[in-house]
Amino acid sequence: MRTADWVVLLLTLSGIVIYGVWKSRKTNDLDGYFLANRRLPWYHILLSVMATQASAITFLSAPGLGYSDGIRFVQFYFGLPLAMVVICMAFVPAFHNLKVFTAYEYLEGRFDLKTRSFTALLFLLQRGVSNGISIYAPSLVLSAVLNIDITYTTIFIGCLVMLYTVYGGTKAVSHTQLLQMLIIFSGLIIVAIVIVTKLPEGIGLNSALHLAGKAGKLNAIDFSFDLNDKYNIWSGIIGGFFLQLSYFGTDQSQVGRYLTARSVTQSRLGLLMNGLVKIPMQFFILSLGALVFVFYLFNQPPVFFNPVEINKLNQGAYQKEYSNLESEFTVAQEERRLASFDLAKAIQDQDQQTVQKAESRLSAAEDASGEIRQEVIELIMTNNPSADTNDNNYIFLDFVTHHLPAGIAGLLIAIIFLASMGSMASGLNSLASTTVVDLYKRHVHQDTDRKEYISASRWSTFFWGLFCIASALFASRLGNLIEAVNILGSLFYGTILGVFATAFFLKSIRGSAVFYAAIVAELFVILAWWNELTAFLWLNLIGCALVMILATLIHSIAGRR
Amino acid sequence: MEASARNKNKWILAYALVIGFLVFQIVFYYFFMLHYK
Numbered sequence: 001m002r003t004a005d006w007v008v009l010l011l012t013l014s015g016i017v018i019y020g021v022w023k024s025r026k027t028n029d030l031d032g033y034f035l036a037n038r039r040l041p042w043y044h045i046l047l048s049v050m051a052t053q054a055s056a057i058t059f060l061s062a063p064g065l066g067y068s069d070g071i072r073f074v075q076f077y078f079g080l081p082l083a084m085v086v087i088c089m090a091f092v093p094a095f096h097n098l099k100v101f102t103a104y105e106y107l108e109g110r111f112d113l114k115t116r117s118f119t120a121l122l123f124l125l126q127r128g129v130s131n132g133i134s135i136y137a138p139s140l141v142l143s144a145v146l147n148i149d150i151t152y153t154t155i156f157i158g159c160l161v162m163l164y165t166v167y168g169g170t171k172a173v174s175h176t177q178l179l180q181m182l183i184i185f186s187g188l189i190i191v192a193i194v195i196v197t198k199l200p201e202g203i204g205l206n207s208a209l210h211l212a213g214k215a216g217k218l219n220a221i222d223f224s225f226d227l228n229d230k231y232n233i234w235s236g237i238i239g240g241f242f243l244q245l246s247y248f249g250t251d252q253s254q255v256g257r258y259l260t261a262r263s264v265t266q267s268r269l270g271l272l273m274n275g276l277v278k279i280p281m282q283f284f285i286l287s288l289g290a291l292v293f294v295f296y297l298f299n300q301p302p303v304f305f306n307p308v309e310i311n312k313l314n315q316g317a318y319q320k321e322y323s324n325l326e327s328e329f330t331v332a333q334e335e336r337r338l339a340s341f342d343l344a345k346a347i348q349d350q351d352q353q354t355v356q357k358a359e360s361r362l363s364a365a366e367d368a369s370g371e372i373r374q375e376v377i378e379l380i381m382t383n384n385p386s387a388d389t390n391d392n393n394y395i396f397l398d399f400v401t402h403h404l405p406a407g408i409a410g411l412l413i414a415i416i417f418l419a420s421m422g423s424m425a426s427g428l429n430s431l432a433s434t435t436v437v438d439l440y441k442r443h444v445h446q447d448t449d450r451k452e453y454i455s456a457s458r459w460s461t462f463f464w465g466l467f468c469i470a471s472a473l474f475a476s477r478l479g480n481l482i483e484a485v486n487i488l489g490s491l492f493y494g495t496i497l498g499v500f501a502t503a504f505f506l507k508s509i510r511g512s513a514v515f516y517a518a519i520v521a522e523l524f525v526i527l528a529w530w531n532e533l534t535a536f537l538w539l540n541l542i543g544c545a546l547v548m549i550l551a552t553l554i555h556s557i558a559g560r561r
Numbered sequence: 562m563e564a565s566a567r568n569k570n571k572w573i574l575a576y577a578l579v580i581g582f583l584v585f586q587i588v589f590y591y592f593f594m595l596h597y598k
Contacts, residue, residue: 074590081583085576213597220590233587268572275579279586 001146001401005410012183012414016176016421017164023175024168029450033169033457034101034433036260044178045270048257048426049248050278051177054184055423056138056416057485058285064392066289067296070217072231074283076486076537079241083248084275088268090504091249096264101437103255103500110503112511113442118518119499120438123252124431126492128464130485131427132471137393138420139472142413144308145397151473157417158469161424166461169432170260173425180418187408187415188284194404195291200298200341207344208294214343214359215297215366217290220283239537242544243490246497252430292399297340303329303373305391305398309380316383322376329372336365424468432460490536491529494543495522501544502551509551513558517550 001009031037040048065073100106104123108116135157143150164172196205203211212218222232248254248271261267303326304310313322343358377389400412436457445452495518502514525543528534534542 078583078587081579085579088572088576209597213594218594218597220594221587268575272575272579276582279583283590 001409001413002406004406005413008407008410009414009417012411013160013417016179016418017160019179020164020172020176021167024164024172030101030436030453030457032171033454034256034429034437036169036171036174038260039262040174040260040266041262042266042269042273044174045258045261045267046273046277047181048174048177048260049254049270049274050281051181051184051419051422052253052257052426053247053278053423054181054281054419055134055485056420057134058282059184059416059419060138060393060396062282062285063289063292063396064394066217066286067293067395068289068392070219071283071286071290072219072222074220074279074286075222075231075233075236076240077244077279077282078233078236079238080244080278081275082237082241083244084271086245087249088271091255091500092258092267092271093264094504095255095259096261096267100259102252102434103250104252104434104438107499107503108442111499111514115499115511115515115518116438117443118515119250119496120434122492122496122522123250124434126488127251127253127427127431128467129471130488131424131431131464131468133485133488134423134427135420135468136472138416140393142397142416144306144394145401146413154469154472157420157424158465158472160417161421161428162462162465165425165428166458166465169457169461170256170429173429174257174260176425177422180422183411183418184415187411188288190408191400191404191412192284192288192291194408195288195295198295198299198403203294203298203344207348208291210347211294211297211340211344212290214347214362215293217293218287235535235537239535239541242497242540243486243493243537246493246500246540246544247489250493250496250500252434253426256430256433257426289396292396294340295399295403298337299403300330300333302398303376304380305394306388307394307398309384309387309391312387313376313380313383318379318383322379325372325376325379329369329376332365332369332372336362336369339365428461428464428468431464432457435460435464487529487536490539491525492522492543494525494540495547497540498544498547498551502548506548506552509555513555514547514551517547517554520550521546 026032062073095103095106098106098109102120104116104120107119135154139150139154139157142148143153146153164176196208199208209218224232225234226232258267258270261270302310310322313319339358339362343355343362346354346358380387380389397413397416400409404412436453440456440460441453445456498521499514499518502509502517521543524546525539528542529536529539
């Protein structure tokens with residue numbers, strides 16, 4: 001990181017915090033603190049729900065996935081537009097008309113208090129832990145790249161967010177998210193332009209995409225049906241639909257965003273626009289990863305992207321072996337580079353025979369590089385048995401810090417911070433609102449004055465901020481982080497969605513039936529995951545269906561009695 | 562036509578547009594993949 005990068009980073013972060021505090025300076029009741037007085041327009045809702053969902057994990061893991069696995073992860077979001085339509089039809093009118101603060105408040109009127117409290121607790125458990133992962137992920141990577149202890153990066157991110165979230169509540173969150181997303185979009189477009197300009201002469205965007213395609217990185221759609229396959233169009237549309245429906249329809253961190261709209265129409269417009277824009281955005285981010293792959297065909301990549309483990313190798317007993325492997329990798333990389341030039345030229349000349357030969361040559365060069373990389377990974381494991389051998393999350397940041405011009409690298413690092421802060425802020429706000437409205441106000445102090453509720457809200461936000469920082473500091477490595485967050489979601493979202501789906505679509509079912517059905521369904525989902533019965537996306541469908549079926553059964557048995 | 566019915570039809574059209582755009586994207590990404598394979 002150069003001086004210009006640090007200046008841009010610190011200016012951007014301090015600007016966001018000051019802006020958030022300034023915009024929320026007149027917040028003095030629960031309506032203002034948790035719902036921004038229900039006055040926000042659709043574009044605010046749009047950017048807010050996008051900022052809430054797109055945490056730093058999106059900007060670290062997604063390009064890394066695009067680099068290593070290709071862009072098929074885009075299928076994960078195919079269920080989202082369908083979920084937006086259902087939410088606009090059923091959830092938004094219900095929540096707006098009842099003027100609820102939280103999604104779970106609605107459940108007491110529809111079912112009973114115990115169902116409301118149980119669902120709220122499931123949410124608090126899931127969101128509290130996943131918020132910790134959302135801070136841990138970027139902290140881990142940033143600490144490696146900036147060479148700062150992870151404790152400090154975690155505490156730094158956590159404290160920055162708590163500063164404006166505790167003070168200003170939802171208003172601060174929504175206004176900062178608007179600014180954050182504008183900065184994020186601008187930054188990503190700049191990165192895309194820079195990547196293409198840094199390709200060798202004669203290799204433009206079209207050639208780069210051809211090379212990425214030949215290397216299997218543009219495998220966007222997979223029509224095969226396999227319950228154990230993570231990313232295909234069926235798990236994306238069906239499993240993803242239930243995941244996104246539950247996330248946007250029942251997770252307070254999202255419900256709280258669109259309840260701030262000035263009307264049902266504005267909420268719906270914001271959500272529908274999200275349904276239009278989200279998939280192209282993810283496609284773009286994944287494609288950045290594929291373009292970084294192409295960039296590294298012509299430029300020397302690190303043999304392993306996590307600098308912490310490489311430093312340990314260089315300072316350890318296996319330094320000589322590593323050095324030898326690095327030399328071999330450099331030779332293999334040269335072959336990759338030459339093969340890539342040949343392939344690009346053959347494609348431009350439209351000479352199919354030469355294309356096939358060049359493709360085979362590149363494939364062989366890839367295999368050779370891959371073998372050397374695997375040997376380095378084994379050496380890392382030998383040197384440090386507890387090492388994390390998945391370096392996906394470091395790929396994009398390595399490119400940013402080593403190859404982007406001064407200032408722009410700082411902007412990208414700031415974007416990683418901003419994305420993390422945006423998600424954490426929504427999460428904190430939602431944890432606080434559920435704690436105060438569904439637990440404190442409902443069970444402890446039902447009638448007290450406005451000032452005490454605001455004070456309780458601020459303390460609650462503060463407590464959850466500390467909890468999230470603490471859980472981030474103690475989180476051990478969970479493999480691919482974007483998967484870890486979605487696995488955690490899939491463990492709880494299905495059941496929560498089942499409760500709400502029963503509420504909306506099975507009008508005759510009463511509180512006790514759905515309450516006991518939810519408990520059984522949740523236990524089953526956890527057991528199914530523990531025993532690896534199916535890919536995690538399907539757990540959402542299973543949880544939801546089980547709640548609805550069991551609730552119907554219990555209701556009919558109780559009715560007969 | 563009643564205002565509420567017109568309003569409902571507008572929303573149905575909006576939902577159809579969103580779903581239609583999803584279908585368009587799936588087709589687009591599929592042919593994008595084939596073109597660069």
